[in-house]
Amino acid sequence: RMALISPNLCVLIGSRIASQLIGLAGGLIALTKIPSCNVQVLGQDKRHLAGYSNISALPHIGILYYCNIVQACEPYIRKKILKIVAAKVALLARVDSYKNHPNGSEGQLFLEQINERIHKLTTQTKSRIKKALPIPEQKKKSKRGGKRARKMKERYLLTDLRKQQNRLSFTIDNGEYGDSAMGNDAGMIGYNEGNVRKTQVKKVKQVVSKKQRKQLEQMKSNKNLSSGLASSLSFTPVQGLELINPNINKVNEANQKWFNNNSGFLSAVPKRAN
DSSP states (O other): OHHHHOHHHHHHHOHHHHHHHHHHHTSHHHHHTSOHHHHTTTTOOOOOOTTSOOSSOOTTOOGGGGSHHHHTSOGGGHHHHHHHHHHHHHHHHHHHHTTOOTTSHHHHHHHHHHHHHHHHHHSOOOOOOOOOOOOOOOSOOOOOOSHHHHHHHHHTOOOHHHHHHHOOOSSSOOSOHHHHHHTOSOTTTTTSOOOOOOOOOOOOOOOOOHHHHHHHHHHHHOTTOOOTTOOEEEEETTTEEEEEOTTHHHHHHHHHHHSOTTSOOOOOSOOOOO
């Protein structure tokens, strides 16, 4: 009768265990509503081992543990196979409830999958073969050059002061060995004269435009021109120290030309060309 009610379950776990599961669940339809984690513990024997060893007690194990496919495995993988069988039983119960695959083909397919899983778990895994590293290429890798790369090298470059600190003299007593080993001493700083790195002054090239060059050439050619800041000092017997404008001669010439009584009338309007 069990082959007619649940053919796929009987193929996987046998008719005896299948009938017990259906009876504990309350029917085939009720078994389909139970998740696989609870199918695994259906029919669990609760033992009260008060004062005795609980090594023989197997927790989270029901009647499904005693089916042929689980008992045929090695003891150390039985719990893993029990979880897999419980998941397949939950699926096959739903298949049988809809009367699909009445010949038990789906149960046979699941049985083959479980047997393959058992075979993988029991076979010894091959150790990995240690492969030698490939021969490194002798070609030089192209490195970035230019202003940015130079700036990066200058940033992490050892200064002359640090180089002198890293040096060790065998003729000078530099103190205890532990200080020099831990880098707490000054090394060769102060024992020999060297160019210790100082603050570098950037040499900026001044770019002179063509217009500025022309102005400089004009200033060189006109030697008689004097700037407004030029001045001369004169000592007079009456006033003592007196500041005199060096361009006073030009002012006197202009006054004699325009404001002289004998010069007559002079027009400041520029003459037009005929």
